[in-house]
Amino acid sequence: MTDLPGHMAVALGADDIETLFGAMARTIIAHAEELTALDQAIGDGDHGVNMKRGFEAVTANLPAIAAKPLPEALKAAGMELVMKVGGASGPLYGTLLMTLGKTLPAAPGRGDVAAALAAAIDAVKARGKSETGQKTMLDVLAPVQAAVARGEDLATIRAIAAEAAAATVPMRATRGRASFLGERSVGHMDPGARSSQLLVEAVCDAIGDFA
Amino acid sequence: MSLAKTSAGTPARVGIVIVSHSPDVARGTADMVRQMVGTEVPLAWCGGNPDGGLGTSVEKIIAAIDAAWSEAGVAILVDLGGAETNSEMAIELLPEERQERTVLVNAPLVEGAIMAATEAWGGGSLDDVRRTAEELAPR
Numbered sequence: 001m002t003d004l005p006g007h008m009a010v011a012l013g014a015d016d017i018e019t020l021f022g023a024m025a026r027t028i029i030a031h032a033e034e035l036t037a038l039d040q041a042i043g044d045g046d047h048g049v050n051m052k053r054g055f056e057a058v059t060a061n062l063p064a065i066a067a068k069p070l071p072e073a074l075k076a077a078g079m080e081l082v083m084k085v086g087g088a089s090g091p092l093y094g095t096l097l098m099t100l101g102k103t104l105p106a107a108p109g110r111g112d113v114a115a116a117l118a119a120a121i122d123a124v125k126a127r128g129k130s131e132t133g134q135k136t137m138l139d140v141l142a143p144v145q146a147a148v149a150r151g152e153d154l155a156t157i158r159a160i161a162a163e164a165a166a167a168t169v170p171m172r173a174t175r176g177r178a179s180f181l182g183e184r185s186v187g188h189m190d191p192g193a194r195s196s197q198l199l200v201e202a203v204c205d206a207i208g209d210f211a
Numbered sequence: 212m213s214l215a216k217t218s219a220g221t222p223a224r225v226g227i228v229i230v231s232h233s234p235d236v237a238r239g240t241a242d243m244v245r246q247m248v249g250t251e252v253p254l255a256w257c258g259g260n261p262d263g264g265l266g267t268s269v270e271k272i273i274a275a276i277d278a279a280w281s282e283a284g285v286a287i288l289v290d291l292g293g294a295e296t297n298s299e300m301a302i303e304l305l306p307e308e309r310q311e312r313t314v315l316v317n318a319p320l321v322e323g324a325i326m327a328a329t330e331a332w333g334g335g336s337l338d339d340v341r342r343t344a345e346e347l348a349p350r
Contacts, residue, residue, distance in 0.1 A: 042291075046266060053262060082300055083270050088293035090269065091300035127296065177292055181273025 011107035016210050017073045018066035023202040025055035025062075031198055037193035042178040046087055047191040054085035054093070070108070073090035074101030088176070089192060090127055092137065099123040121145055128175065135173040135185065137192035140164040144200050154204040164196035165189060225331040226253035226279030228287045229287035229324050230272055230294045232265045240288075240321050259261040267294045272301035274282035276313060284312035284337035288324045288344070309325045312337060318344040 012020070028035075028051045036048030057080040067075045078097030082146065099211050103116035121141050125131060132142045143164045147157045166189065173185035176192075227244065233239040244254055254280035258269035260266025267289075276285050287302075289295045297316065304314050314337060316323055326342040335343065 044263075044291075046260075049264075050260070050266065053260070082304075083268075084261050086262070086264070086266035086268055086293075088296040091296045094300070127299070 002156070012070050012133045014066045015066075016206075017070060018062055019130055020206045021058055021062060021065060021077055022072070023206040025059045027198045027202040028052060028055040028195065029059075031195075033081065035191050037194055038189055038194055040184045041188040042173065042181055043191055044087070044177050047089060047195065050085045050089055051195055052095075054081040057081075057084040067210045069106045071101045071104050072104060074098065076101075082155065088128070089137075090107065090147040090197070092124055092192070093195075094188075095123050095127045095165060095173055096120045096141075105126050110151065114145065117141070117145040117148060128173040133171070134175040135168050135171040135178060135193070137190070137196040139168050139171070139190070140193045140196040154208055158201055158204045161200040165193045168193040169181065222334055223281045223283040224252050225327075225335065225337050226255070226276075226281040226285040227324060227328045227331060228272070228275045228279050228285055229254075229256040229320065230267055230275070230287060230298055231256075231258040231277060231290045231320060232267055233290075234263075234295060236290065238268075240324050243321065244324050246326045247325055248332050252328045252331045253279040253281045253285075253330065259325045267297040269297050269301045270313070272298050273304060275303065276305065276309075280309070282312075283331075284314065286327050286331070286337060286340045286344070287313065287315050288318060288320050289315065290320045305307065315342050316341050316344045318347045319349075322347050 032048035032052035035051060036045060039047035056076050061080060065073045068076060074097045077135050078094040078101060081097065082094030099120040100116050101186060103119045105112055121138065124138060130136050130138060132138045132171045141160055144157060144161050168190040169188065172183060173179045178185040219260060226294040229237050231238045237256040241254055241256040257271040257275040261268045261270065279285050287298050289298050298315050302310055316327060323344040326347060327340045329339045330343040
């Protein structure tokens with residue numbers, strides 16, 4: 001495993017962007033049934049199906065998305081998710097990607113990635129009216145952002161994402177459909193935390209391939 | 212109470228948009244509004260994800276806002292969480308001059324839609340419509 005695209009800022013080419021979004025789409029599509037099963041336990045049971053529909057739309061438009069500079073590609077992929085997911089995860093992940101696109105320069109260094117992730121997480125908090133600790137995707141994204149800001153390597157970032165997703169199992173949900181279940185939400189991994197972990201892993205793998 | 216005027220000079224009534232995860236619930240609620248309030252209030256409904264299954268679609272919500280558009284503004288009534296998040300996203304994607312005249316109402320879907328439409332029919336402003344319907348929200 002290599003570091004993030006360096007402390008040196010390097011522009012991602014169309015091939016890199018295709019690798020990045022292709023990896024994200026493949027992992028979500030491959031894990032759609034698992035995500036739906038997690039969501040059937042504590043949600044409305046459609047997270048995998050919804051995310052799969054969104055990332056299939058990203059895949060269908062991948063050449064057009066990858067032809068854009070990274071910030072525009074992120075905005076375009078985010079808009080696909082907003083329009084095609086059909087559940088709350090569409091606007092949430094769409095907002096995440098669109099804010100990254102608004103914040104990242106075309107040739108980001110690690111500091112840019114950490115800052116853009118922080119801005120994107122704030123936007124997701126506003127969109128979902130949520131904070132960390134409520135058993136949501138934020139409980140994975142926040143520690144990942146902190147790890148990026150600290151300068152951890154890709155293997156460590158992956159491990160932190162996995163630990164953070166696992167750490168949602170004993171949590172009690174206070175936001176989203178799972179919050180209706182109260183104590184019964186305890187003992188299940190949050191599906192949004194799991195999909196965030198999968199996306200972080202895919203991004204780490206893709207970045208590993210660039211170097 | 213303020214009445215915005217349409218270009219024709221008749222008072223514009225606030226439009227009502229009904230958003231449910233279920234197309235049947237959205238259509239049924241709209242049917243009740245039509246039967247109880249009549250046809251003079253601009254009204255549109257949408258339900259279902261982009262594949263037509265249960266869920267909500269930002270694209271359909273934007274189309275419903277366009278269909279119910281009124282110079283007096285549009286009030287959106289929703290059922291559950293995803294409908295709210297998707298409606299907020301839809302509002303942000305509207306042309307800027309429409310964003311400030313489109314509000315999400317925090318009220319039970321069926322009762323809220325009927326109260327909102329009744330207030331709109333009576334010539335209430337967007338703010339009146341929202342406040343009247345939100346009196347039904349659980350505290």
